[in-house]
Amino acid sequence: MYVRMLPATAVYHFPWEFQSRAIAEGTSVRTFGRLTCYLPEESKAFLTSHHVSVKYQVSVQTSYVEPFNPILGALYIVLGETENTEEGGVMLRARVMNCVDGVDLALLQKAINDQRSFFQKSA
Amino acid sequence: METEQVASEDEPPSMLWGLDPVFSAFARLYIKDILLMRESHQVPGIYFYKTHPIFQVDILGIVVFKREREDFYSYGVDDGTGVINCLCWKSDKWKEQDEQPKGGRVASSSSVAGPSGGFNIEEQLRRLQEAQREISALDIGDLLRVRGSVKTSRGQREIMSSTFYKVSDPVMAVQISWMQELPVLYRRCYHKPFNPASGEPGTSSTTAAGQPSFSPLLGRATQTLRDFLREKEVRRFRPYDVEHLLHPLVAQLPLHTEGEQSEMQQASTVLLLRKHTNHIFSCYHILTYTLNLCNYLLTKVAFHCAPHSSVPMVNLVTCKICTMLFSLRENEKLCNHIFYKIWHIDTQGPLDRMKSICACVCVCVCVCVRVRAHWCLYTVLAVLALSKRKGTCWLGLSLKLQSIQSTHHLETTLEKVQI
Numbered sequence: 001m002y003v004r005m006l007p008a009t010a011v012y013h014f015p016w017e018f019q020s021r022a023i024a025e026g027t028s029v030r031t032f033g034r035l036t037c038y039l040p041e042e043s044k045a046f047l048t049s050h051h052v053s054v055k056y057q058v059s060v061q062t063s064y065v066e067p068f069n070p071i072l073g074a075l076y077i078v079l080g081e082t083e084n085t086e087e088g089g090v091m092l093r094a095r096v097m098n099c100v101d102g103v104d105l106a107l108l109q110k111a112i113n114d115q116r117s118f119f120q121k122s123a
Numbered sequence: 124m125e126t127e128q129v130a131s132e133d134e135p136p137s138m139l140w141g142l143d144p145v146f147s148a149f150a151r152l153y154i155k156d157i158l159l160m161r162e163s164h165q166v167p168g169i170y171f172y173k174t175h176p177i178f179q180v181d182i183l184g185i186v187v188f189k190r191e192r193e194d195f196y197s198y199g200v201d202d203g204t205g206v207i208n209c210l211c212w213k214s215d216k217w218k219e220q221d222e223q224p225k226g227g228r229v230a231s232s233s234s235v236a237g238p239s240g241g242f243n244i245e246e247q248l249r250r251l252q253e254a255q256r257e258i259s260a261l262d263i264g265d266l267l268r269v270r271g272s273v274k275t276s277r278g279q280r281e282i283m284s285s286t287f288y289k290v291s292d293p294v295m296a297v298q299i300s301w302m303q304e305l306p307v308l309y310r311r312c313y314h315k316p317f318n319p320a321s322g323e324p325g326t327s328s329t330t331a332a333g334q335p336s337f338s339p340l341l342g343r344a345t346q347t348l349r350d351f352l353r354e355k356e357v358r359r360f361r362p363y364d365v366e367h368l369l370h371p372l373v374a375q376l377p378l379h380t381e382g383e384q385s386e387m388q389q390a391s392t393v394l395l396l397r398k399h400t401n402h403i404f405s406c407y408h409i410l411t412y413t414l415n416l417c418n419y420l421l422t423k424v425a426f427h428c429a430p431h432s433s434v435p436m437v438n439l440v441t442c443k444i445c446t447m448l449f450s451l452r453e454n455e456k457l458c459n460h461i462f463y464k465i466w467h468i469d470t471q472g473p474l475d476r477m478k479s480i481c482a483c484v485c486v487c488v489c490v491c492v493r494v495r496a497h498w499c500l501y502t503v504l505a506v507l508a509l510s511k512r513k514g515t516c517w518l519g520l521s522l523k524l525q526s527i528q529s530t531h532h533l534e535t536t537l538e539k540v541q542i
Contacts, residue, residue, distance in 0.1 A: 006199045096264040102294040111302040118306040
């Protein structure tokens with residue numbers, strides 16, 4: 001039996017949307033952030049971003065995408081599934097992690113928002 | 124019986140599908156929509172997005188799944204709205220390359236290091252092939268662009284690719300522009316109803332953006348042609364065969380600019396006619412983005428050629444380019460054909476420079492639409508040989524052109540060519 005193993009769609013989420021566990025565990029998401037810390041022994045990375053002068057941090061489990069070249073301070077795009085941690089936070093188990101340093105963040109945010117509003121309107 | 128009735132209610136009859144410009148284009152749809160499109164009741168393998176018949180699509184997304192088979196790769200592509208399976212065939216050239224011994228490469232790489240003035244076509248071809256091979260091998264996390272036809276196999280939608288390549292997008296410029304472009308395309312084309320029953324089928328979406336003054340005329344041209352075809356029971360025809368039917372309409376065509384108008388007076392009526400009938404046909408066949416590209420090319424060519432040659436020639440050349448471009452979408456190998464056409468327009472005046480420019484434009488375009496790179500190379504070589512220009516820089520340029528993906532790059536390249 002030929003079974004297709006396509007993963008679920010990773011929809012864009014802003015880093016500041018992960019905080020309150022509003023997203024169900026196991027949801028596929030894609031998000032972005034600046035790599036501020038990488039702990040290879042724990043396969044853990046932290047992506048930070050700022051939104052309305054508040055700093056947000058997303059922790060990422062990187063064991064699936066290793067080895068990768070961690071550039072501290074560079075922007076990354078992550079695709080993966082959310083997992084709730086024991087400490088009460090949300091962690092992202094990354095399937096894809098691409099360095100996109102130099103991306104026009106404002107434009108990306110605008111594009112994401114445009115796409116969302118387009119879907120809302122046509123729905 | 125009942126289902127057939129339903130079909131005839133939601134779907135326009137298949138005979139009229141060709142009148143919808145979306146039908147013959149690669150529709151850039153969200154993957155979500157491709158997955159949800161319903162299959163036609165009349166013809167399996169054709170799908171309907173709203174009222175538009177669709178069978179080929181154009182998508183861009185991140186590879187999230189990969190499986191290798193003997194003849195093809197199966198990639199799962201995620202564009203943020205859905206995930207779809209794409210079957211990407213391994214090309215024969217790709218396989219041949221693998222079998223080549225390594226010794227050959229070492230030998231040829233030494234010839235690259237030779238005098239910079241020398242040009243080794245085999246070496247350049249090999250490089251092109253290598254570049255081509257690189258962009259057709261993808262891994263999870265890479266950005267993939269696929270054009271192909273939609274299929275449903277074992278209950279799953281998938282895309283049978285006709286063209287695919289890895290997109291180098293280090294700062295997400297391509298992805299962002301894609302995300303911003305799609306809503307516009309949807310609003311302008313895919314959401315506009317296709318209503319073949321009304322007087323101007325499908326024209327609203329094509330011409331509304333480009334040339335508003337053109338649409339009523341186009342509607343009449345369509346009507347004329349349709350009447351003719353129905354009356355004579357014609358099944359197949361070339362645009363040339365029915366050209367004369369449109370002659371009366373040409374007189375009513377609005378001319379675009381005053382400058383052009385004065386130039387037009389000098390031009391012979393035949394040329395005028397050609398230009399406009401071609402125009403009519405082209406408008407008929409294309410979607411907004413192709414139209415924009417062609418308009419852009421037209422102005423470019425006209426701008427560069429004007430000081431060097433006679434006006435009618437320029438017009439003729441441009442309209443040739445335009446018409447050829449449309450067929451190009453259908454068949455990539457027509458690249459050479461285009462060049463051939465341009466070359467034979469000729470006969471008056473010193474046209475070397477113009478021809479070279481035209482060919483160069485063609486090459487650029489071909490690269491934009493991802494024609495096989497070596498076809499482009501041949502074209503450039505031919506131009507160089509015939510125009511007797513010292514063209515090593517051109518050559519280098521044309522090789523670099525493989526990476527061109529936007530009209531912006533095209534513009535800068537053209538400027539360089541001018542030097």
